[in-house]
Amino acid sequence: MPYSFTQIEKDKSRTIGMVFAFLxxxxxxAGWTIALVVKNYFFFESSxxxxxxxxxxxxxxxxxxxxxxxxxxxWLHWTYSVHDLVPRSLRVLKAEPLxxxxxxxxxxxxxxxxxxVATGGEKIEGVVVPTMAMNAFALSDFSGRKVIGVTxxxxxxxxxxxxxxxxxxxxxxxVSEDCLSTTVTTSLFALVNGMLNGIxxxxxxxxxxxxxxxxxxxxxxxxxxxxxxxxxxxxRMFISRQREFRADAMAVRLTRxxxxxxxxxxxxxxxxxxxGLAGExxxxxxxxxxxxxxxxxxxxxxxxxxxxxxxxxxxLKVLLDLAKADVQQLEDxxxxxxxxxxxxxxxxxxxxxxxxxxxxxxxxxxxxxxxxIATQDWVTPETWVKxxxxxxxQVFDDPAILELLRQKNQAQNKLNGQGQVALDxxxxxxxxxxPLSDMxxxxxxxxxxxxxxxxxxxxxxxxxxxxxxxxxxxxxxxRMAELTAQSMKNWEPAQTDLKTAQLYKCPTxxxxxxxxxxxxxxxxxxxxxxxxxxxxxxxxxxxxxxxxQCLIEKNTKQGSLE
Amino acid sequence: xxxxxxxxxxxxxxxxxxxxxxxxxxxxENVRNGWSQIDVQLKRxxxxxxxxxxxxxxxxxxxxxxxEAVIKARQQAVNATSIKDKQEAENFLSGTLRSLFxxxxxxxxxxxxxQMRQLHEELxxxxxxxxxxxxxxxxxxxxxxxxxxxFPSNIVAQVGGFQKSEFxxxxxxxxxxxxxxxx
Numbered sequence: 001m002p003y004s005f006t007q008i009e010k011d012k013s014r015t016i017g018m019v020f021a022f023l024x025x026x027x028x029x030a031g032w033t034i035a036l037v038v039k040n041y042f043f044f045e046s047s048x049x050x051x052x053x054x055x056x057x058x059x060x061x062x063x064x065x066x067x068x069x070x071x072x073x074x075w076l077h078w079t080y081s082v083h084d085l086v087p088r089s090l091r092v093l094k095a096e097p098l099x100x101x102x103x104x105x106x107x108x109x110x111x112x113x114x115x116x117v118a119t120g121g122e123k124i125e126g127v128v129v130p131t132m133a134m135n136a137f138a139l140s141d142f143s144g145r146k147v148i149g150v151t152x153x154x155x156x157x158x159x160x161x162x163x164x165x166x167x168x169x170x171x172x173x174x175v176s177e178d179c180l181s182t183t184v185t186t187s188l189f190a191l192v193n194g195m196l197n198g199i200x201x202x203x204x205x206x207x208x209x210x211x212x213x214x215x216x217x218x219x220x221x222x223x224x225x226x227x228x229x230x231x232x233x234x235x236r237m238f239i240s241r242q243r244e245f246r247a248d249a250m251a252v253r254l255t256r257x258x259x260x261x262x263x264x265x266x267x268x269x270x271x272x273x274x275x276g277l278a279g280e281x282x283x284x285x286x287x288x289x290x291x292x293x294x295x296x297x298x299x300x301x302x303x304x305x306x307x308x309x310x311x312x313x314x315x316l317k318v319l320l321d322l323a324k325a326d327v328q329q330l331e332d333x334x335x336x337x338x339x340x341x342x343x344x345x346x347x348x349x350x351x352x353x354x355x356x357x358x359x360x361x362x363x364x365x366x367x368x369x370x371x372x373i374a375t376q377d378w379v380t381p382e383t384w385v386k387x388x389x390x391x392x393x394q395v396f397d398d399p400a401i402l403e404l405l406r407q408k409n410q411a412q413n414k415l416n417g418q419g420q421v422a423l424d425x426x427x428x429x430x431x432x433x434x435p436l437s438d439m440x441x442x443x444x445x446x447x448x449x450x451x452x453x454x455x456x457x458x459x460x461x462x463x464x465x466x467x468x469x470x471x472x473x474x475x476x477x478x479r480m481a482e483l484t485a486q487s488m489k490n491w492e493p494a495q496t497d498l499k500t501a502q503l504y505k506c507p508t509x510x511x512x513x514x515x516x517x518x519x520x521x522x523x524x525x526x527x528x529x530x531x532x533x534x535x536x537x538x539x540x541x542x543x544x545x546x547x548x549q550c551l552i553e554k555n556t557k558q559g560s561l562e
Numbered sequence: 563x564x565x566x567x568x569x570x571x572x573x574x575x576x577x578x579x580x581x582x583x584x585x586x587x588x589x590x591e592n593v594r595n596g597w598s599q600i601d602v603q604l605k606r607x608x609x610x611x612x613x614x615x616x617x618x619x620x621x622x623x624x625x626x627x628x629x630e631a632v633i634k635a636r637q638q639a640v641n642a643t644s645i646k647d648k649q650e651a652e653n654f655l656s657g658t659l660r661s662l663f664x665x666x667x668x669x670x671x672x673x674x675x676x677q678m679r680q681l682h683e684e685l686x687x688x689x690x691x692x693x694x695x696x697x698x699x700x701x702x703x704x705x706x707x708x709x710x711x712x713f714p715s716n717i718v719a720q721v722g723g724f725q726k727s728e729f730x731x732x733x734x735x736x737x738x739x740x741x742x743x744x745x
Contacts, residue, residue: 103683110687117599118694120592120702164690256697440676 015181019238020078023188026231027077028070032058035066081187085141089187089282093137095127095149096460104155104443104468111164112148115171118254122175124148128155130463132556133274134267137285138170138179146174151274156468158264159337165251165261169287172250178243179285185239186284189232193281196225232281233306239284241296241303241310248315258322259329265319266330267337269312284308338557342472356401359384369450374404374435381405429454430504430530430539442468446545453542456507459531462538465545466552473550477543481550488526504539506532525551582718589706593727596699600730603691604639604652610688611636611659614681618662621672628665631658645728652692659685696730703727 035058058066098105105128112126127149129135134154140146148170150163158166173179199221252258265288274280274290283289289296289309296309320326356373357366364386373379381396395401427436429449436447436456442465447456457465473481505513509532516530516539527548530539540548615629622629635658639651663682666672673679707726710719718724 103679106680107683107687110683114687114690114694117603117691118698120595120698121599160686254694 015178015238016184019181019185019188019235020074022235022238023078024071024074026234027073028067031066031070031073032063035062077188082142082184085183085187086139086143086145086147089139089183089285090127090147090149092282093129093149094131095129095147098126098128099444102444102464103440104152104464107160108150108155108163108167111160111167112171114164115167115254118168119171119175122146122171124171124174126150128152130460130467131274131277132467133272133277133290134158135274135290136166136170136287137282138173139183139285140174140177140179141183142180146179148174152464152467153272154268156464157271157337158267159260161257161260162264162267165255165257166264166287168251168255168257169247169261171254172247173243176243176246176250178246182239182243182284185235186232186282188235189228190281190284193225193228193232196221196228236284236306236308239308241307244287244310244315245318248319252319252322258319259325262316262319262323262325263330263333265312265316266327267334270334288312343470344472356388357386359386370400370404373401374408379405427456427507430456430507431541436507441465442470455540455545457538457540457545459536459538462545466549469553471546473546477546477550480543481547481554484526484547485551485554504530506535506537508532508537509535521548527551578714579718582715583722586706586709586715586719586722586724589702589709590724592702593699593706596695596702597730599695600692600699603688603695604648607655607685607688607692608636608640610681610685611655614662614678614685617675617678617681618666618672621669621675621678622665625665628658628662632662634658645730649730656689659689700729703729 039058039062098109100106105126108126108128112124116122116124123146125145125147127147129149129151131151132153133151134157136148136150136154138146138148148167150166154166155163173182248261251261255261268288273288273292274286277290280290283291283293293307293309295303295307297311297313298307299311316327316330320330356368356370357364358368358373358376358379359365360378360383366386367388368376379395379401381394381402383395384392385395385398385401386392387398395405427447428434429436429452431454432449432451434449434451436449438445439448439455441448441455444461444464446461446465448454503518504516506516507513514532514534516532516537518528518530520526521529525548527544528541529544531537611632615632619629632655635651635655639648639655642648642651666678706724709715710724710726
């Protein structure tokens with residue numbers, strides 16, 4: 001019999017009640033102290049005879065008033081914190097909804113549904129945080145919204161079974177409802193911390209330029225941050241570190257797979273967990289503390305009171321006992337996953353096979369790919385085509401080409417006679433002016449030119465592609481990545497003259513099409529990309545995307561292993 | 563005095579009866595809910611299989627035996643009505659699916675097919691959901707059966723006409739991992 005539901009209800013309401021009482025007590029003490037100081041100071045200064053009249057306490061009425069005000073302020077703070085709790089937290093964490101075109105996100109959605117079945121049909125929503133860090137969290141609020149979030153880094157680097165175990169752990173928090181009290185407690189101060197942290201980080205980068213005008217503002221933010229950090233430390237007393245053990249145990253009951261959970265925890269503990277992000281202030285909601293904290297890893301009364309997570313060592317020990325495995329196995333698994341075989345995409349067929357011959361004025365020309373046919377203005381439904389298998393038909397008998405012509409026609413009609421470019425309905429390659437075709441790459445869909453190999457990728461997808469490690473790189477790409485890294489050492493800013501360079505127009509934005517800017521992905525990774533500042537589409541020439549991935553992967557691997 | 567004590571006992575007995583009865587009803591509803599979840603997932607699997615076979619046909623049409631076995635097993639599973647029949651038919655279906663994916667391993671083109679990968683993921687997920695739904699169902703059946711047989715709830719169960727439920731069995735211990743063929 002699991003942790004019984006009446007027990008859960010009791011625990012939940014007790015913790016939440018206690019947190020509220022503590023909040024009121026905090027405001028009461030603060031108000032009382034201020035009142036006391038004001039009263040003593042006021043009496044001392046204003047009395048006619050300069051003499052010390054002793055320490056003036058507060059009368060009963062005054063104390064009661066202070067209590068009333070504290071209750072009021074506490075209530076206001078409480079209602080403000082609890083209102084729209086999940087959406088606000090998600091904003092601080094920069095979480096995004098799952099995309100239906102992304103195979104990784106689809107897998108996460110499936111896993112969440114699976115675990116939800118195991119809990120007997122709990123409704124749970126999934127989100128992702130686009131960061132390389134590895135962590136996962138659960139949130140819920142009084143409106144009954146329940147959310148499990150996973151970072152892209154975790155999604156890309158854990159196996160399916162391990163992800164399932166992690167989601168099981170988070171679902172356990174939700175089912176046992178300790179998630180609600182954790183979210184509420186965290187929200188009181190830590191959420192504000194998160195926002196302030198974000199603001200102060202934003203200003204940190206500009207500090208050198210306008211230090212004078214913003215100096216005061218930053219100081220105030222830092223002072224507030226110090227106070228709220230201290231208070232949220234106090235509030236951690238209400239977040240028991242035991243709840244992580246309980247959730248681990250329940251995850252094992254849900255997914256019956258202690259080994260995978262242990263492997264996942266081990267992998268998370270070995271790599272970057274997300275320290276330095278805005279969300280790290282909400283540490284209590286994560287599966288492991290994003291900050292590497294000595295307090296969490298230690299034992300004893302002090303750590304029990306003020307830490308939010310139990311030592312990873314202990315959690316692993318419990319799970320390994322259940323799974324009858326040892327740490328060496330975890331280590332081996334971790335290594336094996338780092339060096340898992342990659343998919344070699346150079347051997348997969350090009351996304352756009354050329355299998356059609358066209359008959360133009362009695363001559364067979366080609367072979368053409370589907371997309372190339374679209375660019376030929378003379379193709380009509382009566383044109384004869386020869387397929388790769390030798391059959392000869394007219395276009396209206398070939399559903400693929402007919403559909404293409406239909407789309408082309410629609411696109412032309414949409415232009416309503418202005419008809420500057422016949423192929424406006426398609427996304428054209430910036431170099432070859434041929435339509436781009438969709439290609440599955442690293443779990444997302446990118447638009448690739450089958451002729452020149454350039455790729456058009458959405459900004460969000462670039463981040464995801466960089467984090468994921470599905471494909472292997474050819475020796476050519478590796479060599480070019482090395483050269484790029486070397487060229488960085490003796491790099492001069494004025495190597496390309498942007499003014500004379502031919503700049504592209506964004507292929508996806510509506511008319512008038514904005515000009516894309518040419519830039520390096522970042523100065524640390526000097527790969528040249530063209531970016532549309534309006535829609536965030538990025539254009540990579542052939543191999544450039546792979547080179548970027550190769551460069552970044554090399555750095556992160558060095559960071560985590562050496 | 564004795565009258566009061568008797569009255570108190572009766573009141574206590576009534577309250578106990580009502581609360582036990584209600585908890586039994588909850589358990590029974592959980593079992594039904596669990597069963598309907600299994601049913602939903604089984605249906606989903608049956609719906610996915612024709613697509614899978616259709617996609618695979620394009621690449622491995624000459625592996626006729628494997629494909630036909632899957633279709634036949636699916637038909638049996640769809641037609642099964644009693645819990646016991648369903649159990650057997652579904653386990654058999656899992657077996658044939660496993661062999662289909664094992665065959666697919668040998669065809670790199672089939673493995674690389676996007677639609678095939680999506681179907682594979684969907685089917686893996688459904689397979690896991692079935693396993694989890696069965697796990698949940700069996701847990702709840704277990705709780706109900708224990709409650710029906712143990713004192714004092716067995717008295718209430720007798721009066722209220724609560725029946726023991728059947729477990730949804732697992733053919734082999736390893737079956738849960740069965741179709742997790744790595745692509």
